[in-house]
Amino acid sequence: MFTPTVRARLRGELIEAARADGEVVGAALVGSAATGREDAWSDIDLVLQVRSGVEPEEVADRWTVAFYERHGAAHHLDVVAGGVLYRVFLLASSLQVDVSFWPEDRFRATExxxxxxxxxxxxxSEPAGLDVSQEVGKAWLYALHSRSAIARGRMWQATMMLDHLRDQLLVLACLRHGLNPHHGREADRLPPSVLDALRHARATTMALPELSRSHQALVRTLIDEVALYDHGLFAKLNAPLGVLSRFDA
Structure with missing residues (x-):
């Protein structure tokens, strides 16, 4: 397990590496270290501004070699959002390090x-907000799959789909309450009444009757959430969601 001291030392080394890199012309910290919320479990979030005319992927690949050779990287993954490459490293110490590589003319605060x-x-610039209608669509899609999985006796698939449905309900509730929905970062700040409803709707076993109960409770919660969000959308979805909550042949 990493310690705050080890994390701070590595962050300092990465910042110095950025200053010494001729193809990096700017850098910033984001996340908890930039907002004064860092604790023992926080990761490192470093934003790099790549010189104009240089491919960010090429800089990322050079940095990746250093992470494996010098910093104990065990694995990494790429996330591309808004045309920006975010390379996420898992170190042997379990420390997560996120390094994003921004074209020079796009380097800016988005949070x-x-x-x-x-x-x-x-x-x-303000980050693009989530499309609530799209998030509602993901929720009913998971509900469709949970219903069919339960009807077919596929307990593990049903459990997975119900978990995804619950996650979408958390996203919708966070959006409605003005909270950050990404990765559940502010889900714990939701009102107790919202969290209690989702807690009681969660299946306590993988027995099919309990999965059915959970499905019905979550779909009813989805209906309530849509009604609170948009009366027009509720008028369109109330009937099909009501049908979706049942297991009629």
Missing amino acids: PGFAVLFGEPQPS
């Missing part, structure tokens, strides 16, 4: 916590 270390960022 409140953006502590510039060096370089000239572009004017900040």
Whole structure:
């Protein structure tokens, strides 16, 4: 397990590496370290501004070699969002390090916590919000699959689909209450009445009757959530969601 001291030392080394890299012209910290919320479990979030005319993927690949050779990386994955490459490293110590590689003309703050270390960022922009209608669509899609899995006696598939449905309900509730829905970061701040309903709706066993009960409770919660969000959408979805909550042949 990593310690805050080890994390701070590595962060310092990465910042110095960024300053010494001729193809990196700017850097910033984001996440908990930039907002004063860092604790013993926090990761490292470093944003790099890549010089114009240089491919960010090439810089990322060079940095990746260093992570494996010098910093004890065990694995990594890529996430591309908004045309920006986010490379996420898992170190042997279990420390997560996120390094994003931004084209020079796109380097900017997209969240409140953006502590510039060096370089000239572009004017900040608001991150694109989630499309609530799209998130509702994901929820009823998971509900469709949970219903059919239960009807077919596929307990593990049903359990997975019910978990996804519950996660979508958390996303919708967070959006309605103005909380950050990403990875459940602020789900614990939801009102007790919301969390209690989802807690009671969660299946306590993998027995089919209990999975059926959970499915029905979660779909009813989805109906309530849609009604609170948009009366027009509720008018369209109330009937099919009501049918979806049942297991009629």
